[in-house]
Amino acid sequence: AQKITQTQPGMFVQEKEAVTLDCTYDTSDPSYGLFWYKQPSSGEMIFLIYQGSYDQQNATEGRYSLNFQKARKSANLVISASQLGDSAMYFCAMSVYGNNRLAFGKGNQVVVIP
C-alpha cells in the first residue's frame, strides 16, 4: 500500500520568498505518479503539479516546481515568489499506475505574510 508522509508543522512565509514543502512516499511499485494539490480556506482541491516516476526531469508549472529525488522517495514542492493567495493547505499525493487510487498525506499549512 502507498504511504505519503508530510510532517512539517505550519509554516509562515514572507511574501515574495520561496518555500519548500516536504513530502516522502513509500511504495514497492516502480510505476507511479506524484501530485500536489492546494486547498485554500474555501475548501476546493486545486491541482498544482504532476511528476511521473519515469520522468527524467523535475516537473515545473509556473511558480511551482517539484524536486523529485526517486532514490530517496522524496517529492518536495517548491513555491517561488510566494503571494498572499498562496496561503492554503498543501497536499502531496501519489497513485500507482493501473491502480489509480490516489493516496494523500496529511498536508502542510502555509501562511504567507506581507
Next chain:
Amino acid sequence: NAGVTQTPKFRILKIGQSMTLQCTQDMNHNYMYWYRQDPGMGLKLIYYSVGAGITDKGEVPNGYNVSRSTTEDFPLRLELAAPSQTSVYFCASSYNVGQGPTSGGYTFGSGTRLTVV
C-alpha cells in the same frame, strides 16, 4: 466546462437518517472516486469505480454504498447516518493515470459538507 459536479454542498442529517450524495462528471473519465476529509486531515478513499458497473472499496467503506450505472454518475449512499460520518466529502474523476492525459491529474468536485447530529 462543468468538470465534476457534487450536490448538495451542505447537509445536516439526524442520527439514523439516510441520504445520497450526487456526483456527475462530463469529461468521459472512466475512473471515479469518493473521498472524505476529516478536520485537519488528508483525504481518505471511501469507494472507487473503474467504469460503469464496477465498484470497489477503498480505505474507509463502512457505512457507505455506491453504484455506477453510467460513466457520468457515481452517487454515494449513506445508510443510518452516525456522528462519525460528519465530514467533508469529495467526489473525483480521472483517466487511467500513466496512460491518459495527466496534466490535470484528478478532477475534484467542490465538496459536500455533511454534519450528523
